[in-house]
Amino acid sequence: MGERKIRVLIAKPGLDGHDRGAKVIARTLRDAGFEVIYTGLRQTPEMIVEAALQEDVDVIGLSILSGAHMALTPRIVELMRTSGLEDVKLLVGGIIPEEDISKLKEIGVNAVFGPGANSEDIVKFINEIVVV
């Protein structure tokens, strides 16, 4: 009867200033037909994982420009595990050095998108990785 919709949480952990990039990606994903929960700036890992749980999202997208990705992401992955959200996909967007990308993927991040990433690629990736 109804329809299954892919739900994505877009969050900006850390303390750095603006969330323009996160907003742009949130709109792009909405236009691609996803239901996007936008939680905005200065989210702690606890807030992000709690929101993902309550909203029952398929994907968490983190926008990290502050360079704090290696501090924030492992904590989020750990909280996801203790909250039973192992099946939720985790994407990280931002300026991430090459050597950190492989480290992030090792701890369970599904994909990393740099600032120049094509939004169509992100949409395509989500459509492929989420089992509807």
Add this chain to the structure above:
Amino acid sequence: MPESDNLVEQVLAGNRRALARLISLVEDGTPEANEAISVLYSHTGSAYTIGVTGAPGTGKSCLVTELVKHLRTQDKRVAVVAVDPSSPFTGGALLGDRFRMRDLAGDPGVFIRSMATRGQLGGVARATFDVMRVLDAAGFDYVIVETVGAGQNEVEIARVADTVVLVDAPGMGDDIQAIKAGILEIADVIVVNKADRPGVKNTVRALKAMLELGHRKREISHHGQVMIQTDGFEKTLIDDMWQVPVLQTIATQGEGIEELAQAVLNHAEYLSSTGIQAERDRVRLQNELINRLRDRLVYDLLQRMPSQDLEKLVTAIAARELDPASAVQSLVSNSKHE
């Protein structure tokens, strides 16, 4: 054991992950959701529901946040359902209310869920109502639903709440629209938020004037009784002496929140002491029953009918060989003979 049984048990035991999963199943309109609700249903009926509606940007989410904080000081468990429209073109939605409710994060007595209107069969109101039922069964004392008061959908959603709070703000220029959408008629409490802004007095005065107009009309046409209007199917008349208060708040500073909470409480007491609450519930459930029955019968009939039969009928109607009412007559009598 079906998955839904397991989920129901976990929801009743207070598992938040299971609750979130079940809400998704309800939103998706799955058969498991129906099974789950049939088990959960006997656990519903104890939550008090509050609808918060009003034009975009009037401060509904900020106000809901403050109201929840207030209810939490009384140790009440509160769930919030924040409804935003889906794009009719892409089916996507940007759900941004949670962003304003960040102060509520980390409180285990609060559960927030964002919901898109989607293109629900039977209307978004039914899906929202079922989500509220699940939250009710999960043991929340209050379930608050935020909707943007802009169209018929939103009025429908607000109508399922026990107390409807209409939020306005100075300088929105939307007063006329609110009446058009029929929102003023269903408001039990009116809040003029952003009372720190210029023009508050004008907005309050305008709303009071419109309320009086509305009331006079009611009294003239219904002799001091008010209609509980329900999908045009059933109308019940009961005396309505409720005076809709017009309050002022500054959500961003937490001002006027106690008065708002008190007004909601007064309204709840009014509803229960007059018997209106019980009457409303009955009418609401009767409507739901009839709507569901209608959907089911139409669905069953269309399922049984070869699709080319329907097309033939439409062609005949379009060619003016047959009128729609006679077409229905023939469909119904044909299906009886099967």
